[in-house]
Amino acid sequence: MARRIYFGDLRTVVVEHMREINQREIEPYSIEWFLLKYLKRISVLSNDRNRSYEVEGSIRALMRFYVDNIDERSDLARRCAHIHSKYRETLLAIQRERHRKD
Numbered sequence: 001m002a003r004r005i006y007f008g009d010l011r012t013v014v015v016e017h018m019r020e021i022n023q024r025e026i027e028p029y030s031i032e033w034f035l036l037k038y039l040k041r042i043s044v045l046s047n048d049r050n051r052s053y054e055v056e057g058s059i060r061a062l063m064r065f066y067v068d069n070i071d072e073r074s075d076l077a078r079r080c081a082h083i084h085s086k087y088r089e090t091l092l093a094i095q096r097e098r099h100r101k102d
Contacts (some may be wrong), residue, residue, distance in 0.1 A: 003095050007046035007055055012087045014043045017079045031069055035076060038062045042083070052091075059087050 018039050026032045042058045066080040 005052045005090065007090060008078070008089050010055070010083070010086050011043055011046040014039050014046065014083055017041070017083065020074075021079070031076065034065065035080075038065055039083075055087070059084065063076075073082065 004055065016037055018036060021036055021039075024032065026036070038058070038061060042055065045054050045058050063084060066077065070076045070080060071075060
């Protein structure tokens with residue numbers, strides 16, 4: 001059975017980044033436009049207690065997009081790093097909680 005993890009805090013961070021990016025004027029098919037597509041997918045998948053591999057796959061796709069397309073010194077890179085950090089933080093908290101139960 002696949003693990004189910006609460007990703008609500010991650011979703012909150014992702015939605016906030018989406019709002020901030022959407023405040024700019026975004027051209028279709030620009031880096032920002034594609035980044036929003038990745039963030040939307042993460043937001044949808046993290047909305048409920050989904051299987052952890054679904055969220056993990058979306059995070060991996062985001063990071064591949066980041067590495068391949070985003071300047072590492074840009075605001076968008078900072079946003080991607082923050083989202084990835086929040087994802088890892090969520091997983092570590094769950095791992096600690098499970099370890100305490102054992």
